[in-house]
Amino acid sequence: MLMAVLLSGCGEQYLVLDPKGPIGESQKDLIYFSTILCLVIVVPVLILTGFIVWRYRDKKGNNAPYQPNWNHSTKLEIIWWSIPIVIIAILAIVTVKYTYELEPSKPIVSAKAPVTIEVTSLDWKWLFTYPEEGISTVNYLQIPEGTPIQFRLTSDTAMNSFWIPQLGGQIYTMSGMAMTLYLQADEIGNYYGSGANFTGEHFAQMTFNVKATSEDDYKAWVQEVKTTAPALTQEGFEKLTEPSVETVQSFSSFPEGLFQKVVMQYIGEGGSAHHHGGSAATEEDSSKGHEDMDMSDMDMKDMDGMDMNHDQESSTNEHSH
Ligand SMILES: [Cu+2]
Numbered sequence: 001m002l003m004a005v006l007l008s009g010c011g012e013q014y015l016v017l018d019p020k021g022p023i024g025e026s027q028k029d030l031i032y033f034s035t036i037l038c039l040v041i042v043v044p045v046l047i048l049t050g051f052i053v054w055r056y057r058d059k060k061g062n063n064a065p066y067q068p069n070w071n072h073s074t075k076l077e078i079i080w081w082s083i084p085i086v087i088i089a090i091l092a093i094v095t096v097k098y099t100y101e102l103e104p105s106k107p108i109v110s111a112k113a114p115v116t117i118e119v120t121s122l123d124w125k126w127l128f129t130y131p132e133e134g135i136s137t138v139n140y141l142q143i144p145e146g147t148p149i150q151f152r153l154t155s156d157t158a159m160n161s162f163w164i165p166q167l168g169g170q171i172y173t174m175s176g177m178a179m180t181l182y183l184q185a186d187e188i189g190n191y192y193g194s195g196a197n198f199t200g201e202h203f204a205q206m207t208f209n210v211k212a213t214s215e216d217d218y219k220a221w222v223q224e225v226k227t228t229a230p231a232l233t234q235e236g237f238e239k240l241t242e243p244s245v246e247t248v249q250s251f252s253s254f255p256e257g258l259f260q261k262v263v264m265q266y267i268g269e270g271g272s273a274h275h276h277g278g279s280a281a282t283e284e285d286s287s288k289g290h291e292d293m294d295m296s297d298m299d300m301k302d303m304d305g306m307d308m309n310h311d312q313e314s315s316t317n318e319h320s321h
Contacts, residue, residue, distance in 0.1 A: 162195070
């Protein structure tokens with residue numbers, strides 16, 4: 001509340017504190033709540049530190065009580081143990097609650113059916129494919145306002161992180177994995193999107209505009225792309241996988257099952273082989289870091305015909321970093 005007052009008018013600069021969707025809104029609440037709760041301890045401690053240093057400093061004529069034999073106070077022990085314990089307990093309960101509530105792959109409750117968008121991070125651009133619409137874009141997203149968007153995310157290169165600060169927290173894109181993230185924009189507008197994980201030379205140019213429009217405008221845009229944009233061929237996609245910086249592009253189509261192919265190409269014998277950056281994806285790396293990786297996020301129905309070697313994998317663990 002206090003912070004909301006202090007920071008009002010700062011929306012432009014603090015995107016995370018100026019959310020425009022339900023997920024971002026909840027995450028902002030949690031940020032405020034935990035910050036304020038922590039300040040309940042931090043502020044008195046800082047004040048007391050200054051006060052004690054000043055009050056008990058070595059100075060002629062200092063009349064602060066001098067008690068060399070004093071060694072225990074039950075009252076003080078109770079105060080300085082119970083307050084932090086209570087605050088940490090509250091923080092834990094609230095954080096756990098929000099963590100489950102905001103689980104990225106949990107669908108947003110809505111009367112509207114979600115729109116699926118597949119996200120592939122490349123060097124150094126974002127490819128978005130719209131499986132329901134059959135179109136694709138590079139470094140540009142258009143979404144209908146007030147509708148849950150189901151993002152399916154992977155990487156065809158180093159690990160990156162997909163982030164639209166005003167709609168919600170970031171999520172990693174990793175080769176050989178498909179992550180799911182639900183976001184929603186409650187207002188028509190343009191939102192800043194970027195990669196939040198350093199991936200080399202032109203990482204800074206991996207930004208994209210997210211345009212949230214009315215549903216009619218969204219449909220009109222899809223129609224327009226379908227009729228006026230060129231097709232994205234397999235060769236065209238391979239060109240995109242080469243390191244380069246790209247401007248906004250739209251395509252009236254994309255190779256069928258492209259996203260699934262990108263995900264599956266990194267899954268070899270015996271499980272995952274996805275790497276988290278750099279060019280050396282060693283076997284050691286993939287076996288060490290990801291015993292707990294799972295494919296439960298992936299839509300197995302879409303994987304028909306793909307070579308699956310995951311019988312040995314558990315399907316209960318969440319993949320997290
Ligand atoms: Cu990973």
